[in-house]
Amino acid sequence: MYRTLPYLALFAATVLLQVFLFDNLSISVYLNPLVYIAFIVLLPLDTPPVVLLGAGLALGVTMDGAMGAAGINTIATLLVAFLRPALLSLFCDRENLREGGVPSPERLGRRVFTDYLLLLTLLHHAVFFVLETLSWSHALHTLARIAVSSAVTALFVWIIARIFTVKFPVRV
Template identity: 30%
Template sequence: MNSTLRLIFLFVFFLLLQVLILNNILFLGYVNPYIYIAFIFLYPMKENRFSVLLVAFLLGICIDAFTNSGGIHTFATVLIAYIRLFFFKTIFKKTESDYLLFSLRHESFDKVFNYVTILTLIHHFILFSLINFSFYNFYNVIINTLLSSVFTLVLYFLGSFIFRKKLT
């Protein structure tokens, strides 16, 4: 499948999965998975920084439009799209020449786990901080961040395991 068509399909898939199914899940009053951020993890590193920021903005604004959340998803998604390069270089120890051949499924599980977990925690912390927008609810921010991050990570790694193509 063409790379651009694959990215469009993933964009629409994660958007619809989030707004039609996962936004309707609220387990124990705290846990709501935000799996749409997996699109940012899967977006190719070889693309320039502007394109990932633009796509992250579009993804976030679409989620905000469906959830009527006033831009908080957009801010959190653009932020992790912006900082992903730093964590990519730090965790995977790759240089710019390695961007063309990089794929998460070719990396060791511990590095992928660290990369995805850090970006997920940052996204969720920013998201729930903006939702609560008060230090009086800091405990709720931490609980929401941790529980939703665990649920999101379980869904992400379960999905990546199920949909992984067999490498020959």
């Protein structure tokens, strides 16, 4: 219960940021940051797979409803939630995973966290944009959208991670 409220707040914050800020940005056709995946990225390391899949489903369905998409967000988010434990085992040792905690640059190290974040973001965006396009005739355009959007999304998720994992001083 002690971790439920901050994660419900993170869920609401990422969804609201995506819906009201990032979906309304019209900078370029290649730039479409999908920062709502910060919720999946920042779930604790020891989160059971069933909870991960439930959280991914809830997030995907919420984003599909808010964005008017036909399941693209759900498919991409569920895939990332499903593969997250396997990807974490590539970057972290078993002891780190058993101890739990929030994945952050301080906990995992800057390099490991960056690799983890970039891989999850690239995977999510690749599935999302390929399903959105559904055509091989625009493959280079789709690859450019994946690369640019993934880089910008990873930057914003990094900032959200820094804000979410900051330690406030204890008041006496």
